Amino acid sequence: MEYFNVAILGCGTVGSGVAKILLDMLEELSARAGKKIQLVKIVDLFPKKAAANYNIPLQLFCGGSKDLSREEATRCIDEVIADPNIHLVVETIGGTSDYLYNIMLRILQSGKHLVTANKAMLAEKGNGLFQAASQHNVLLGYEASVCGAIPIIKTIRESFTGDKVLEISGILNGTSNYILSTMQHEGLDFPTALKNAQQAGYAEADPSLDINGGDAAHKLTILIRLAFGANIDYFALHKQGIEHISREDIDFAQEMGCSIKLICYAKQLDGKVFATVTPMMVKNENYLSKVNGATNCVEVKNLYGGKHYLVGKGAGSLETASAVVSDIVFAAKYQKVAVSMPELKDFDLVEAASIVLPYNITFATEDRPGITGLVTTAIGAQNINIDTVSHNRHNKEKAYFSVVTMPCTLRQIQQAIAEIRQKAPGLLLEEPKIIPILY
Amino acid sequence: MEYFNVAILGCGTVGSGVAKILLDMLEELSARAGKKIQLVKIVDLFPKKAAANYNIPLQLFCGGSKDLSREEATRCIDEVIADPNIHLVVETIGGTSDYLYNIMLRILQSGKHLVTANKAMLAEKGNGLFQAASQHNVLLGYEASVCGAIPIIKTIRESFTGDKVLEISGILNGTSNYILSTMQHEGLDFPTALKNAQQAGYAEADPSLDINGGDAAHKLTILIRLAFGANIDYFALHKQGIEHISREDIDFAQEMGCSIKLICYAKQLDGKVFATVTPMMVKNENYLSKVNGATNCVEVKNLYGGKHYLVGKGAGSLETASAVVSDIVFAAKYQKVAVSMPELKDFDLVEAASIVLPYNITFATEDRPGITGLVTTAIGAQNINIDTVSHNRHNKEKAYFSVVTMPCTLRQIQQAIAEIRQKAPGLLLEEPKIIPILY
Numbered sequence A, B: 001m002e003y004f005n006v007a008i009l010g011c012g013t014v015g016s017g018v019a020k021i022l023l024d025m026l027e028e029l030s031a032r033a034g035k036k037i038q039l040v041k042i043v044d045l046f047p048k049k050a051a052a053n054y055n056i057p058l059q060l061f062c063g064g065s066k067d068l069s070r071e072e073a074t075r076c077i078d079e080v081i082a083d084p085n086i087h088l089v090v091e092t093i094g095g096t097s098d099y100l101y102n103i104m105l106r107i108l109q110s111g112k113h114l115v116t117a118n119k120a121m122l123a124e125k126g127n128g129l130f131q132a133a134s135q136h137n138v139l140l141g142y143e144a145s146v147c148g149a150i151p152i153i154k155t156i157r158e159s160f161t162g163d164k165v166l167e168i169s170g171i172l173n174g175t176s177n178y179i180l181s182t183m184q185h186e187g188l189d190f191p192t193a194l195k196n197a198q199q200a201g202y203a204e205a206d207p208s209l210d211i212n213g214g215d216a217a218h219k220l221t222i223l224i225r226l227a228f229g230a231n232i233d234y235f236a237l238h239k240q241g242i243e244h245i246s247r248e249d250i251d252f253a254q255e256m257g258c259s260i261k262l263i264c265y266a267k268q269l270d271g272k273v274f275a276t277v278t279p280m281m282v283k284n285e286n287y288l289s290k291v292n293g294a295t296n297c298v299e300v301k302n303l304y305g306g307k308h309y310l311v312g313k314g315a316g317s318l319e320t321a322s323a324v325v326s327d328i329v330f331a332a333k334y335q336k337v338a339v340s341m342p343e344l345k346d347f348d349l350v351e352a353a354s355i356v357l358p359y360n361i362t363f364a365t366e367d368r369p370g371i372t373g374l375v376t377t378a379i380g381a382q383n384i385n386i387d388t389v390s391h392n393r394h395n396k397e398k399a400y401f402s403v404v405t406m407p408c409t410l411r412q413i414q415q416a417i418a419e420i421r422q423k424a425p426g427l428l429l430e431e432p433k434i435i436p437i438l439y
Helices: A013-024 A026-033 A047-052 A070-082 A098-109 A119-135 A152-162 A174-186 A190-199 A214-228 A247-255 A317-334 A371-381 A410-423 B013-024 B026-033 B047-052 B070-082 B098-109 B119-135 B152-162 B174-186 B190-199 B214-228 B247-255 B317-333 B371-381 B410-423
Strands: A003-009 A036-043 A088-091 A113-116 A165-171 A258-269 A272-283 A295-302 A306-313 A359-365 A386-394 A399-405 A433-438 B003-009 B036-043 B088-091 B113-116 B165-171 B258-269 B272-283 B295-302 B306-313 B359-365 B386-394 B399-405 B433-438
Touching: A003 A013, A003 A070, A003 A317, A013 A026, A013 A036, A013 A047, A013 A317, A026 A036, A026 A317, A026 B152, A036 A070, A036 A317, A070 A098, A088 A098, A088 A317, A098 A113, A098 A119, A113 A119, A113 A317, A119 A214, A152 A214, A152 A295, A152 A306, A152 B026, A152 B152, A152 B317, A165 A214, A174 A190, A174 A247, A174 A258, A174 A295, A214 A258, A214 A272, A247 A258, A247 A359, A247 A386, A247 A433, A258 A433, A317 B152, A359 A371, A359 A410, A371 A386, A371 A399, A371 A410, B003 B013, B003 B070, B003 B317, B013 B026, B013 B036, B013 B047, B013 B317, B026 B036, B026 B317, B036 B070, B036 B317, B070 B098, B088 B098, B088 B317, B098 B113, B098 B119, B113 B119, B113 B317, B119 B214, B152 B214, B152 B295, B152 B306, B165 B214, B174 B190, B174 B247, B174 B258, B174 B295, B214 B258, B214 B272, B247 B258, B247 B386, B247 B433, B258 B433, B359 B371, B359 B410, B371 B386, B371 B399, B371 B410
Parallel strands: A003 A036, A003 A088, A088 A113, A272 A433, B003 B036, B003 B088, B088 B113, B272 B433
Antiparallel strands: A165 A258, A165 A295, A258 A272, A295 A306, A306 B306, A359 A399, A359 A433, A386 A399, B165 B258, B165 B295, B258 B272, B295 B306, B359 B399, B359 B433, B386 B399
């Protein structure tokens, strides 16, 4: 049986998991691939630390058990790239540095397959890499970069090939979903829920990218590229995080038969891409409302096959590693066939204020007659159809009421609010909360 | 661009959908496959009827618009098999006749790829076909045979290759799920729910295979073969249908925080396969309890990646056709690579009475003191641990109470019931209902 030799660059949480699976499942993997898949080299700055978790043999590391300087590691990486007997390189270093980008590019240019879990790099600078993979007729595998163990990449690339993807939505970030779920089900406020998520290992010490929607937006950018063949600017993608979601917002949503979830949504529309990452009020009837904890769920709406949901573990060492290994097997099995990207077209994003969605607007006002009429009149004047008006809460000083609109733009809503402020200065006691609704 | 020519045998619900997608998506499909995918021939007894749904050009049919005799159709099929310019044949005739089996075998032996939606044939007589595909280095594509649009076959074959499937479960039959859902949510009894399903087009005029678990068992057999490499005897697979589920059973389950679902379940155990198709009481916390209507859901538990759920449309013309077409694209794209089956081993099935599960047993007895003690003592005497005992209902003549056991076998339960009957003849006023519980 022909050999298929693999090297791993960066042996942290995911990289060490890949090494473990490659070593543990050697025979099964080789049987599946029709080639003898061998892990031949690992490069990491701190081999002893990297090897400890899963008992990885130290002789696999470049330099053995010795910690490496950055220069030594670079030399090891150069050796891997130059080695004609290495067929595939796993990149699990992480980050979006030019240093790493050039390493990834050189791997592809050397005719080796590249498998990566690096969503930030692919979302922000992926195009050059995909082009290089295409030119050099190798696989750029990135199953692990979107939602860990959930096989959404190969599902779109190999299984939805008899169909047309119309829309993608989902819960693509486990940390924020864990936080929102515990806020809802355990009655926590945001800071406590965040601290719990960190203690449970679901959030990093610096949780910014998880909380502010950046991580989910990386994943959505990658899915948009794959499903729509659309090259969009990650930095222009509209994203809003969950930092401003309060316990009260969640209670309020529950009263209205909804859960608040950080939702990614994308569709093609007249040659543009309409995409957003934002907290939404998801109706209880919608499947996504039932996805709790760190679980991820990707919903794909296809032309012929209708709605699909893929639910699973979006993170974790072995979970993500299993996705990396599936790409290794794929490359080994189908290596003579170019897995070419369909040609990418540059697509503009619809600007956030023009995105058409149904919204829930919650107003805090004085509790006196006439206000509902004034507010709803201003909304109607912007040509927004109102679905329902609920008077959710009254207390001594304030009345909270919410207006559910039919699909409209944020711009229309903001104009309506400006008009309310102009006609009745001081009426709005708080900044109105505007949250899209997912039915 | 190289041509990749396709013929369709049998242009009914699914076959005509395949023709439509091939004709409508010609360009996209060819771009994805890197080959010009062409529909060149259709064989059907009644071309005018077959062409009507989707406006399929009659000149594609063997014999043009003319209805064919069985002999003429056979001759057309022989021509397709003999034609060296046809690369792939779609079989959407259906049934498990030797006539059809031989056609399928000859297609593979002629070096053509074969794509089929025929779950009955694959479950009952598939081995010879898989062997022939392997020997002749062609693809036997069967994505459409299990759960319509849900891409479970390629997910296991191409995406879960970095992992090990431990268990498969799910709702694999949409008709029975539609019936159980409407019984639960609309308060219907079984005959009315069945009639509704037939009127809504979810159930055939003869719904036996959907109702008695046979259809689900076909799918489970196929999944067991793929995921475990295990060759089992379809006819020996334990299956129980939903015919005996009453409105009361469903109410009762709801009182206990469960929905009744027709569940397929399989795992490997010490060189045997433990598999069953049976109604289960699914706890509300379990995802499967939320899958309603004709929707299907496959749950796969993997060693590294944990639990995966794939939810989607399990039937329908274009839904199922899109799965067939994905196999056509796959064959065209990867045709030079044998998609070999891992070697199949013959596995014995664990006999139904030895399957270990937690059960709910509902007893109908007289309403008088002492009975709970007698019944639970008999259960304990069979070495069954009891989880909870609930007194769910009392009426003038009877008390209904349920015993939830820890995992045990049906044999143990039956012995306990026999002992109760022996010790207190006449105590049990109805045959106890024994339903496994899925947590």
